[in-house]
Amino acid sequence: MDLSASTALVTGANRGFGRALAAELLSRGVTVYAGARNPDQVDLPGAKPIALDVTDPASVTAAAKATGDVSVLINNAGSSTGADLLAADLGDIRLEMDTHYFGTLSVTRAFAPQIAANGGGAVLNVLSGLSWVSYPEFGAYCAAKSAQWSLTNALRQQLADQGIRVAGLHVGYMDTDMVRTVEAPKSDPAEIARIAVDGIAAGAYEILADDAARQAQAALSGGVSVLYPQLP
Template sequence: MQIKDSVVFITGANRGLGLAFAKAALAAGARKVYGAARDPSSVTLPGVTPVALDVTQPAQIEAAVRACGDVSLLVNNAGISRGSSLLGSPDAMAAARAEFETNFFGPWAVTQAFAPVLAANGGGAVINVLSALSWTTFPSVATYSATKSAAWSLSNGLRNELAGQGTQVTSLHVAFMDTDMAAHVPGAKASPDDVARQALEGVETGKAEVLADAVTRQLKQGLSSDAPPYAAAPAR
């Protein structure tokens, strides 16, 4: 599909990669951009229509679908990280449940709700924002990594099930970006603006996956090696 003249709905659009997606969609000529956030007043980019949406709340999802029946591109960007290991904290399971609600069940519910809208508008496309951590993990983000691995499988399943109605599903994988979520992480980080641009270009060229940086491409390539990245013990 083409971004020009499309109608784009972005979850978590008030900052970080979500805001970058809104800017990129407008720059690419989208006819309308909906910016969804828990607090719609935090969506302030000119040209973006704010929408109140917590992706863990079914009633809010239903309301968004009713209000936004012209959507042709859905961007499932909203996500959280609680920075939890699997065994090092008594709150690990609570952290994982919260992350799964937003990072896995959230995009599943939003996509399920918008699927008939996309079908009615010619098929369109879905972008699911995943992570390089779909394929590896570290103790400090172990529960988050589990949600992104599950979301990768979700994306692959949705791609199969939505193909019949002509809806494309593109998975976006990226390592650390220069956003609030990774502000505490040292080292080089990808530009959210560049990542969003790559993702939209991937939709236009029909890509099933967009690997947005060198780290992500290296990790994906390593999955078929005798020593895959997820099997290596982290340095201590």
């Protein structure tokens, strides 16, 4: 896919990985709408700020109406409440699903007709190695990412005949504010953004950006005993 002639929308583009994605696209000559709940927080030169709260259907509809030339959609907006499934407030668990699953679905439904009308293009859903393995201490996030992966698999089949290629990016920890308290190896968001955009350009369906994602995928074939060896 020739990205230099494309217009992209990146959700959650005001900071962290979303900002890195927008910057990488801009460096390749792509026109970029930088979606954020507060567009005044977008400080990336060259980007076009646009108000977009993925959990608000009215906001999503307004963003789609305010554009018209989008051919690449990157569903990046995320949340991380640290909610476990048994003890956390249900509102925190719902927020994870509203953001990662329903938010991704809502934005894709709103922009897919626009992408198709522009001759086709691509959708990239920012997933995680945690789409494939779950940890109790943030089980709500893992469940939402697993649902988002399932959504990605369904949408790539439904949108293929409209010329829209739907990809999933799987990655472990990145050095962003969202995981600032996590003490573990973290990738440079700018490097992961480069890998992600390379994957879009190459037409990849699944982009495994680091060793954590590759190890999680490989463990799936081993079943429960491999994924969760601590179980009796």
